Amino acid sequence: MEPREDDTVSDESLMADAAAGDRKAFGTLTRRHMRRSLALAQRVVGNASDAEEIVQDAFLQIWANADRWRGDGTRFTTWLYRIVVNRSIDYRRRRSFAPLDAAEEIVDPAWSAETLIDGRRIGAEVDAAIAALPERQRAALSLCYHEEMTCAEASEVLQVSVSAMESLLVRARRVVRARLQPLIRQKDGVRP
Known part of the structure; x- marks a missing residue:
């Protein structure tokens, strides 16, 4: 498969490709959403280094469960942010900052x-x-x-x-x- 760095390709399309095993499509998704995911996690947990760990874990979870992507009208960012928020809340409950x-x-x-x-x-x-x-x-x-x-x-x-x-x-x-x-x-x- 060819790399799909084009910004016109939807997140949902890239996720469907990632679910089929396309690492480059998943890399594009990661690059697109890393900064905002880190910002969201940092605002929830209050710590940049912990946010990095949370977001890395979230993207690993998404890659490991890419075959579960439904693509039934749910936006990729909704799924991603749900995972990041849930991981952040769980992480914050386990640690003191x-x-x-x-x-x-x-x-x-x-x-x-x-x-x-x-x-x-x-x-x-x-x-x-x-x-x-x-x-x-x-x-x-x-x-x-x-x-x-x-x-x-x-x-x-x-x-x-x-x-x-x-x-x-x-x-x-x-x-x-x-x-x-x-x-x-x-x-x-x-x-x-």
């Missing part, structure tokens, strides 16, 4: 120290609010906001109804907003 704020950031000389400190503090508060969410709510936020999936697409990934997905998002936003209210009031100059 060091806080992300332990990592050093590169300082941009164009920003003032005060702006950097404010940005870090706000970023840490937002990260903490999201990290405190239950895993499914965190995954729902990540799929809909970072991966820009519709509620229907995200509901397929998490294997819940659309109304359940909407409920996960509403609860997640409500909890994050409530946790950030003191910070918002302080930023607006209102004392708590």
Whole structure:
């Protein structure tokens, strides 16, 4: 078979070829979706090196089970993201992680120290609010906001109804907003 690097070839077509044993088609799928899969896994587990391990495991699982690909109207990315999210949640449950704020950031000389400190503090508060969410709510936020999936697409990934997905998002936003209210009031100059 000839390599199919053409971006016009659909993921589903490539997956069908991979299911028939075409390693090059699977390589194309992997290259296409590696970056976004890594970003999704990192947002769920909060650690880049763990995300790499999760995504590598997810793609190995997909290759090993390629013959199970249905191709019955389900998008490949829905199947892929479902595997990545499930692996991430399982991985996070098995391990404890060091806080992300332990990592050093590169300082941009164009920003003032005060702006950097404010940005870090706000970023840490937002990260903490999201990290405190239950895993499914965190995954729902990540799929809909970072991966820009519709509620229907995200509901397929998490294997819940659309109304359940909407409920996960509403609860997640409500909890994050409530946790950030003191910070918002302080930023607006209102004392708590």
